[in-house]
Amino acid sequence: METQARYTLVGFFVLAAVLAAFAFVYWMQNTGGLTDRQLYQVRFQSSISGLLKGSSVLFNGIRVGEVTDIALSADAPKDVLVTIAVDRSAPVRADTAVNVDFQGLTGAPVIELSGGAAGAAPIVAGPGDMLPLLSASPESTQSLTQSARATLNRLDRVIDDNSSALHDAIAGISNFAGVLSRNSERIDGILAGLERFAGGNKTKPGIYRLSALATSVCASPSRPQIVVPEPAAPMAFNSDKVVIIGDPPETSPFEKVQFTDNIPAVVQSKVIESLEGSGCFAAVTRPIDTLEQSDQLQTEIRQFAIVMTPEPAATVEMSVKLVTAGGRIAGSRNFTESVPLASVDASGAVAALDGAFGKVLAAAVPWVSKLPVEEEPAGAKPKDDDIPEPEMPEPPPAP
Numbered sequence: 445m446e447t448q449a450r451y452t453l454v455g456f457f458v459l460a461a462v463l464a465a466f467a468f469v470y471w472m473q474n475t476g477g478l479t480d481r482q483l484y485q486v487r488f489q490s491s492i493s494g495l496l497k498g499s500s501v502l503f504n505g506i507r508v509g510e511v512t513d514i515a516l517s518a519d520a521p522k523d524v525l526v527t528i529a530v531d532r533s534a535p536v537r538a539d540t541a542v543n544v545d546f547q548g549l550t551g552a553p554v555i556e557l558s559g560g561a562a563g564a565a566p567i568v569a570g571p572g573d574m575l576p577l578l579s580a581s582p583e584s585t586q587s588l589t590q591s592a593r594a595t596l597n598r599l600d601r602v603i604d605d606n607s608s609a610l611h612d613a614i615a616g617i618s619n620f621a622g623v624l625s626r627n628s629e630r631i632d633g634i635l636a637g638l639e640r641f642a643g644g645n646k647t648k649p650g651i652y653r654l655s656a657l658a659t660s661v662c663a664s665p666s667r668p669q670i671v672v673p674e675p676a677a678p679m680a681f682n683s684d685k686v687v688i689i690g691d692p693p694e695t696s697p698f699e700k701v702q703f704t705d706n707i708p709a710v711v712q713s714k715v716i717e718s719l720e721g722s723g724c725f726a727a728v729t730r731p732i733d734t735l736e737q738s739d740q741l742q743t744e745i746r747q748f749a750i751v752m753t754p755e756p757a758a759t760v761e762m763s764v765k766l767v768t769a770g771g772r773i774a775g776s777r778n779f780t781e782s783v784p785l786a787s788v789d790a791s792g793a794v795a796a797l798d799g800a801f802g803k804v805l806a807a808a809v810p811w812v813s814k815l816p817v818e819e820e821p822a823g824a825k826p827k828d829d830d831i832p833e834p835e836m837p838e839p840p841p842a843p
Contacts, residue, residue: 481509481529484567485575486542486555487517488524489582494553495544501528502545503557508534511555527575528555537564542580652794653704654711657718657805661813668817669727669738670719674712675762677745681707686793690752693788701790707748711762711801715743718805724813737769741812747780748801750793756785758796764808766815775815779804 492514501509509530517523530536537560545556567576603610624631680687686701703710712730719728719741729735747761761780768774781803783796 480532482532482534482536483512483575484528484530484536484578485573486526486528486578486580488526488544488580489522492524492526492544492553495526495555496552499552500547500554501530501557502554503530503534503536505556508557526555530557535560535562536567536578537561538567539564540567540578542578544580651702651704652790654714654798654801656714656721657802657809658721659806661722661810662724665724665726666817667725667739667813669729670725671729671731671735671738671740672712672716672719673731673740673742675708675715675743675745677708677748681745681748683707686790686797687749688752689749692752693756701793708745711743711745711748714801714805715741718809719812722809722813724809739769739774740767741765742767746778748797750785750796751782756788758783758785758793758800760797760800760804762804762808764812766812775811777808777811779808781807 495511495514497511497514499511500507501511509528511526512529513527515525515527517525534557536557540560541558543556543558544553546553567578569576684703684706686703705713716728716730719725731740742765744763745761746763747759749759751757751759759780759782761778763776763778765776766774781800783799783803785792785796
């Protein structure tokens with residue numbers, strides 16, 4: 445009997461301990477812990493999906509309590525009544541705002557209390573209410589999914605209202621893309637021209653020169669001094685670039701070709717060098733102000749370009765006139781030569797121009813050297829150094 449009594453006593457003690465533990469847990473869940481708490485009731489006018497008993501209650505981001513009960517309102521089926529236990533030290537006022545927030549992007553929902561003027565009256569229970577009542581705005585419980593759904597609905601209405609305008613805009617973009625596709629090569633050319641105009645092309649052009657005639661024509665000078673002015677030329681040829689007549693090749697453009705000087709200046713220099721090398725002239729020079737009147741070789745550049753049709757070729761045409769010191773034209777002749785391009789590129793263009801110009805020099809220099817020399821007319825005024833000194837008069841006889 446004594447053993448059975450001990451077992452009964454131990455059983456009652458274990459049962460009492462279990463019941464005490466359950467009571468403690470129930471009290472902790474409903475009163476919010478060991479601190480002094482104040483119960484409030486919050487009325488939500490929309491869904492509070494995800495909010496559970498035990499969810500945290502924050503005041504300005506600081507945890508001050510938890511949710512102790514969630515129930516539907518008997519007089520308003522759309523409303524939800526949530527009971528919260530909040531630390532009495534939390535400054536909950538009649539104008540405190542209530543919202544549902546989330547702890548992190550995917551965290552559990554919590555009730556967020558905020559605001560309230562320092563001079564506002566504390567919230568108290570109204571007539572017929574067991575607990576002080578806080579009301580949340582309808583937007584306070586709107587979830588992220590609901591916000592996204594509402595935004596998409598508004599966007600869908602905007603698209604429906606402007607479907608015709610959007611269709612026209614898309615059609616216009618499609619037509620514009622087609623025009624760009626059909627004119628892509630022209631657009632590339634325009635952009636390349638703008639880049640060159642703005643100095644964006646960082647590639648330095650190749651510098652080229654022309655060659656002078658290296659053949660000796662006369663064994664000894666047969667003509668007096670001759671002056672070679674700079675050739676006259678149209679504005680298109682008064683440049684240091686290769687002139688292209690026709691459409692230049694797209695794969696091998698000539699814009700990188702550049703001579704050492706403008707074409708007329710280069711031609712003048714090479715004509716002088718060729719006349720000097722011919723050995724037919726006593727002296728060859730550029731115009732000088734202090735120089736006495738001499739024969740002049742006047743030239744005009746009429747063509748100095750790459751002609752693309754029918755086949756790419758370099759064409760050089762020059763008019764040559766020999767004007768004597770007395771102002772008479774001793775001879776006048778046009779020289780035209782053409783050389784096809786061995787390769788349609790910068791070096792091929794310069795080589796063809798140099799070849800055509802060399803043929804012009806090879807024909808013009810011997811022609812000029814064979815022109816007759818103008819003789820001074822009878823009775824011409826002698827030069828200062830040819831005037832004889834006057835004879836001194838004889839002294840008178842002595843008396």
